[in-house]
Amino acid sequence: MSEARNLRKTTYRLYPTPKQVFALDALLRSHQQLYNAALEERISAWSKAGKSISYADQCKSLTLLRRELPEWRDAANCSSQQMTLRRLDKAFTAFFRRVKAGQTPGFPRFKSLGRFSGFSVKSHGDGWRFTPTDGWKHGSLRLSGVGQIRARGQARQGGEIRASDILHRDGRWYLSLTVAVASPERTRQADGALAYDWGVERFLSGVTHTGELENIDNPRWWQQEMEQTIRLQQAVSRKPNRRSNRRKKAVRRLAAARAKVARKRLDWVHQQTAALAGKYALVATEELTLKNMTRSASGTAEEPGKQVAQKAGLNREILDTAPGLFTSLFRYKVLETGGEWVDAPTRKLKPSQRCPRCWHVAKKQLSQRMHCCEQCGHQENRDTASARVVLCWALESISGQELAETGIHSPRETPPFATHRVE
Numbered sequence: 459m460s461e462a463r464n465l466r467k468t469t470y471r472l473y474p475t476p477k478q479v480f481a482l483d484a485l486l487r488s489h490q491q492l493y494n495a496a497l498e499e500r501i502s503a504w505s506k507a508g509k510s511i512s513y514a515d516q517c518k519s520l521t522l523l524r525r526e527l528p529e530w531r532d533a534a535n536c537s538s539q540q541m542t543l544r545r546l547d548k549a550f551t552a553f554f555r556r557v558k559a560g561q562t563p564g565f566p567r568f569k570s571l572g573r574f575s576g577f578s579v580k581s582h583g584d585g586w587r588f589t590p591t592d593g594w595k596h597g598s599l600r601l602s603g604v605g606q607i608r609a610r611g612q613a614r615q616g617g618e619i620r621a622s623d624i625l626h627r628d629g630r631w632y633l634s635l636t637v638a639v640a641s642p643e644r645t646r647q648a649d650g651a652l653a654y655d656w657g658v659e660r661f662l663s664g665v666t667h668t669g670e671l672e673n674i675d676n677p678r679w680w681q682q683e684m685e686q687t688i689r690l691q692q693a694v695s696r697k698p699n700r701r702s703n704r705r706k707k708a709v710r711r712l713a714a715a716r717a718k719v720a721r722k723r724l725d726w727v728h729q730q731t732a733a734l735a736g737k738y739a740l741v742a743t744e745e746l747t748l749k750n751m752t753r754s755a756s757g758t759a760e761e762p763g764k765q766v767a768q769k770a771g772l773n774r775e776i777l778d779t780a781p782g783l784f785t786s787l788f789r790y791k792v793l794e795t796g797g798e799w800v801d802a803p804t805r806k807l808k809p810s811q812r813c814p815r816c817w818h819v820a821k822k823q824l825s826q827r828m829h830c831c832e833q834c835g836h837q838e839n840r841d842t843a844s845a846r847v848v849l850c851w852a853l854e855s856i857s858g859q860e861l862a863e864t865g866i867h868s869p870r871e872t873p874p875f876a877t878h879r880v881e
């Protein structure tokens with residue numbers, strides 16, 4: 459597994475004291491000046507002598523500068539200055555690559571302090587040190603020449619600290635911390651196979667290779683959040699004057715509530731997918747299409763009540779976008795831990811119309827929540843039946859060799875049902 463896959467970036471907001479802000483500003487200015495001076499050097503070498511200057515050349519010049527001029531030496535840490543030169547080098551590489559590709563990119567330009575986004579710090583311990591607190595959630599950054607700065611963030615996981623960035627945006631300071639997280643164990647307990655489908659009543663209906671059900675209900679707070687958001691939306695629409703302060707306040711409240719729901723939903727999806735990825739080495743679901751990325755709002759429209767339109771809109775916002783998010787995070791986690799992911803071809807397989815026991819295909823109405831096979835009499839929850847079809851197909855379509863690599867132990871001895879082929 460490549461190391462890059464295990465590098466995680468987390469942003470911490472920095473809370474410097476007024477004195478530290480002064481020192482940070484001076485540091486930023488010194489990097490900006492270095493960047494512009496290096497750009498100037500490249501341009502004049504090219505225009506005067508037709509000579510191109512490399513990153514290595516500029517590092518040598520920097521060493522000389524630092525030896526001759528104390529203000530360069532005192533301005534910033536050497537490896538940090540080298541990383542600013544590297545940044546310029548990357549801008550040039552990207553510029554030439556795009557020229558070569560026949561595009562007309564903008565030439566790397568001189569940067570004003572306002573447009574200069576920040577600088578990098580290299581080896582941890584060399585001029586900087588981040589000390590995490592609260593299990594990596596927050597911490598403090600010790601920066602040479604500036605001091606100890608309070609940092610607040612939302613990291614989920616710690617690790618070995620690597621080269622990171624200090625960013626300045628809209629008058630605020632941030633630390634974009636890069637950590638190398640331990641690569642997840644391949645020899646995990648995950649040895650099962652799972653296929654799943656979505657529903658309106660139940661968030662996820664899954665079937666495992668031993669035929670057991672793995673279901674996830676809609677969290678109760680979704681309904682509560684939805685009702686609260688409807689109230690806030692009504693509060694906005696009761697204030698038609700777009701310029702009134704009361705309306706602005708209501709709009710702000712609504713936006714804050716929406717952002718909170720989005721955060722909560724992301725947390726929930728992370729938790730659920732992490733738990734499942736730890737259990738299953740092979741996961742199959744219908745391929746993601748625009749249609750099945752959202753769950754049909756018709757589930758609520760079938761029982762029309764008050765505020766149908768508003769509810770349908772919010773349903774989309776709060777519930778229906780969750781499957782797409784869920785599947786992309788789930789897929790990422792399964793593949794990251796060396797598992798196998800199978801996308802079933804919806805149009806060819808027709809999982810929601812097919813009987814998982816006898817493979818007979820019959821159209822269902824959306825309102826029909828049970829699968830009742832007219833041929834073999836098999837009865838089951840509609841979404842579970844559909845997941846079972848996907849699982850049978852996935853176990854059939856993946857070769858024995860590939861299956862062995864996922865660590866699933868002879869699934870064909872205990873298939874969810876007799877195996878079938880798609881004709």
Ligand SMILES: [Zn+2]
Nearest residue numbers: 813816831834
């Ligand atoms: Zn049947």
